Amino acid sequence: MKRQLVKELLRAHIERDDPAFRKAALQLVSAESAAGHTRAAEELRELLTRAASPTQKGRTGLIVDIAQPRGDLAELLEGSHRSERFKDIVLCDDTAQVLERIVHENRQRSSLQGWGVQPRRKLLFFGPPGCGKTLAASVLAGELGMPLMTVRFDALFSRFLGATANHLRLIFQEMPKRPGVYFFDEFDAVAKKRGDQQDVGEMRRIVTSFLQLIDSDKSPSLLIAATNHVDLLDHAVFRRFDASVAFNKPNQKQLVALLKLKLARFRVDPRVITKIAKRYEGISYADATRSCEDAIRSMALDRRVQLTEADLLDSFGKIAAVQERQPAPRS
Numbered sequence: 001m002k003r004q005l006v007k008e009l010l011r012a013h014i015e016r017d018d019p020a021f022r023k024a025a026l027q028l029v030s031a032e033s034a035a036g037h038t039r040a041a042e043e044l045r046e047l048l049t050r051a052a053s054p055t056q057k058g059r060t061g062l063i064v065d066i067a068q069p070r071g072d073l074a075e076l077l078e079g080s081h082r083s084e085r086f087k088d089i090v091l092c093d094d095t096a097q098v099l100e101r102i103v104h105e106n107r108q109r110s111s112l113q114g115w116g117v118q119p120r121r122k123l124l125f126f127g128p129p130g131c132g133k134t135l136a137a138s139v140l141a142g143e144l145g146m147p148l149m150t151v152r153f154d155a156l157f158s159r160f161l162g163a164t165a166n167h168l169r170l171i172f173q174e175m176p177k178r179p180g181v182y183f184f185d186e187f188d189a190v191a192k193k194r195g196d197q198q199d200v201g202e203m204r205r206i207v208t209s210f211l212q213l214i215d216s217d218k219s220p221s222l223l224i225a226a227t228n229h230v231d232l233l234d235h236a237v238f239r240r241f242d243a244s245v246a247f248n249k250p251n252q253k254q255l256v257a258l259l260k261l262k263l264a265r266f267r268v269d270p271r272v273i274t275k276i277a278k279r280y281e282g283i284s285y286a287d288a289t290r291s292c293e294d295a296i297r298s299m300a301l302d303r304r305v306q307l308t309e310a311d312l313l314d315s316f317g318k319i320a321a322v323q324e325r326q327p328a329p330r331s
């Protein structure tokens with residue numbers, strides 16, 4: 001298979017057949033990725049991306065956007081290459097261990113398959129908003145050198161339910177062809193719709209076919225479904241996944257770790273960090289991140305280069321106050 005691809009690459013190059021060259025190159029990336037050679041796949045992908053960069057474009061005439069699908073799929077899937085790694089996310093020990101292990105399993109796919117087992121690739125992420133589900137999907141994509149393929153739920157659920165089933169099939173047909181991390185965010189949208197009065201029967205059929213598609217998927221891609229409302233999902237849904245992974249709000253220790261991560265560029269007294277983490281325990285990672293950014297903005301607008309305790313207390317105070325005025329999210 002690989003020898004054929006290399007032959008095709010050479011032929012296309014010699015004949016200056018750019019579309020064929022691009023196709024063969026993409027297949028080669030997919031083949032490496034599918035074999036679990038993520039490092040090699042990443043290197044090839046980088047080369048291709050460089051070939052597509054504006055400076056190179058004029059010379060080779062080769063334009064490659066290997067993450068973004070075309071045609072009907074372009075509306076359903078948003079593809080991107082991710083630079084996030086484990087060092088960019090703060091997690092509780094259990095969650096970190098599960099995710100690191102899953103990355104390890106997928107890197108060792110060939111050797112697992114040699115023993116007749118598969119890496120776990122169908123994951124359910126659950127937990128309150130702003131606790132890193134989307135970020136973790138990016139981290140897995142970044143670590144595995146695979147594109148993150150985010151499913152656009154608004155496009156998926158067209159007004160015509162018949163089209164929704166077709167959309168789903170299109171996405172699942174893409175998974176073996178384009179190895180990636182397929183991210184179904186707000187997965188509970190499916191479950192929620194199930195309760196709607198209109199088209200109940202039709203929606204049930206879609207959910208059933210969705211679950212069957214998940215079941216029968218044997219691609220090298222990862223499938224991640226994320227939900228803030230785990231209570232809306234029934235057992236039939238959980239059974240489909242190889243692992244359910246919890247994302248929780250940070251405790252004090254995790255908040256300290258997040259602050260250190262987000263404020264690494266500044267010399268902030270560790271006592272200040274501890275004080276903030278103590279005072280604002282219960283805040284989400286996303287709100288804490290936003291507060292840090294807001295504090296940095298205040299500093300920059302004042303043309304200072306030192307981030308002060310007052311900057312931080314002020315921004316955390318404001319964001320926490322807004323949160324208190326809002327009704328608690330269902331989770």
Ligand SMILES: Nc1ncnc2c1ncn2[C@@H]1O[C@H](COP(=O)(O)OP(=O)(O)O)[C@@H](O)[C@H]1O
Pocket residue numbers: 088089090091128129130131132133134135136247258285286287289
């Ligand atoms: N566990 C985390 N570690 C580090 N940063 C986080 C974490 N969770 C959230 N963030 C920050 O908040 C932003 C939004 O979080 P997101 O991953 O979209 O949360 P969710 O998908 O659970 O709603 C992220 O882009 C990141 O900047």
Ligand SMILES: [Mg+2]
Pocket residue numbers: 130133134135185226
């Ligand atoms: Mg999210």
